[in-house]
Amino acid sequence: MDLVDLIAEKRFLGQEFLTWLWWKSEERGGVVALPGEGDIVVVFEKHMLLEYGEGDSNESLICRGLQTELQEARTGLVMGKKLEQARIQLGFNDYEWSFTMAAALMEFRNVKLPKTGAESGNDNDPEEREGMVLERIYLFEELVRVVLGLFRVFLQIRVSADWRDELQKMRAWVLRAEKG
Amino acid sequence: MGFVKGTASYVRFGVDGELPENIWDFIADRVSSFAFRDIDETYEEDSLGWVSVTNMFDTNFEFASYAAGNYVTLTMRLDERKVSAVIVKKFVQKEEERIKKEKQIPKISRSMRVEIKERIQNELMRKSLPMPSVFDLCWNLENATLLFFSTNKKAQALLEDLFKESFGLNLIQQIPYICGEHILDEDAIDKLARITPDVFV
Numbered sequence: 001m002d003l004v005d006l007i008a009e010k011r012f013l014g015q016e017f018l019t020w021l022w023w024k025s026e027e028r029g030g031v032v033a034l035p036g037e038g039d040i041v042v043v044f045e046k047h048m049l050l051e052y053g054e055g056d057s058n059e060s061l062i063c064r065g066l067q068t069e070l071q072e073a074r075t076g077l078v079m080g081k082k083l084e085q086a087r088i089q090l091g092f093n094d095y096e097w098s099f100t101m102a103a104a105l106m107e108f109r110n111v112k113l114p115k116t117g118a119e120s121g122n123d124n125d126p127e128e129r130e131g132m133v134l135e136r137i138y139l140f141e142e143l144v145r146v147v148l149g150l151f152r153v154f155l156q157i158r159v160s161a162d163w164r165d166e167l168q169k170m171r172a173w174v175l176r177a178e179k180g
Numbered sequence: 181m182g183f184v185k186g187t188a189s190y191v192r193f194g195v196d197g198e199l200p201e202n203i204w205d206f207i208a209d210r211v212s213s214f215a216f217r218d219i220d221e222t223y224e225e226d227s228l229g230w231v232s233v234t235n236m237f238d239t240n241f242e243f244a245s246y247a248a249g250n251y252v253t254l255t256m257r258l259d260e261r262k263v264s265a266v267i268v269k270k271f272v273q274k275e276e277e278r279i280k281k282e283k284q285i286p287k288i289s290r291s292m293r294v295e296i297k298e299r300i301q302n303e304l305m306r307k308s309l310p311m312p313s314v315f316d317l318c319w320n321l322e323n324a325t326l327l328f329f330s331t332n333k334k335a336q337a338l339l340e341d342l343f344k345e346s347f348g349l350n351l352i353q354q355i356p357y358i359c360g361e362h363i364l365d366e367d368a369i370d371k372l373a374r375i376t377p378d379v380f381v
Binding site: 007137 | 375
């Protein structure tokens with residue numbers, strides 16, 4: 001299958017992951033356990049984009065607000081919409097990133113890197129500049145590594161027999177949102 | 181804003197293919213062969229090539245400035261001459277009116293109209309100044325992965341072509357499904373290929 005078809009056919013995978021991550025983070029009050037790494041702080045905040053339908057009939061719904069006000073987004077899930085984008089705060093090892101995940105293609109948008117204090121270095125000194133560049137690369141890649149770690153946890157459940165159970169719990173959570 | 185400073189948006193690619201043994205010599209040679217060429221003083225429509233991530237006028241990369249540890253950091257620069265369709269239309273009509281008057285003819289033939297449009301478009305293109313756009317990348321040589329700091333689809337397509345031309349390597353966008361193939365074991369990958377979308381209600 002070529003990449004264009006693969007993107008269209010497997011679009012749901014990233015979107016299901018993002019929805020699962022939202023539920024998982026709410027299940028434990030904003031923390032998701034990553035085996036071998038410990039607890040990762042994952043907070044969904046302010047901005048979400050849901051989509052419905054495919055191709056030309058594609059519609060989207062943007063929800064903004066504080067965490068507790070994302071009720072509308074959950075109601076969107078009840079209507080069968082898919083979570084495509086979410087603004088996430090992710091904390092791990094004293095680092096804190098803020099970024100928007102675009103789920104279908106796994107794009108990292110408007111990534112705000114953790115503050116490290118190295119920003120004040122001297123731009124004109126090649127060695128210091130290389131150090132700053134390497135630090136930024138490390139922080140960009142570390143975010144990818146942690147997100148892929150969470151994605152692996154999701155996939156392992158998604159392809160296993162446990163997925164039915166997980167799905168039931170997620171459905172109950174979505175429906176609770178509608179009643180709440 | 182972007183790779184070197186401020187907030188950034190990026191996508192991940194896998195780099196597919198073999199690099200020669202003398203990696204850094206090869207990269208130095210290829211980067212300079214495909215460095216950006218300025219078109220400010222020419223009439224060329226566009227130009228695409230590599231520049232330094234810290235200075236879009238630096239195409240010399242002194243002391244291999246693109247190298248940072250085991251990474252190659254480059255900026256893809258595209259300069260393009262563009263003329264808006266409204267402006268082309270205006271000047272084509274103006275020219276048609278002038279010719280009608282000059283030749284004392286009521287109508288302009290289809291073939292002449294095509295010729296006028298082409299000529300006007302070329303003239304306007306030559307007068308317009310090239311618009312620059314820059315896109316950063318960071319290539320991890322150890323893992324054969326690449327972060328590209330733009331979510332623009334046209335820029336991504338240009339990158340795939342320029343990268344292939346420069347280094348003879350293919351870039352494969354790491355969409356979730358392809359990431360899955362890299363992080364799961366064989367048995368799980370088989371299962372992954374078979375799953376279908378689920379609804380959450």
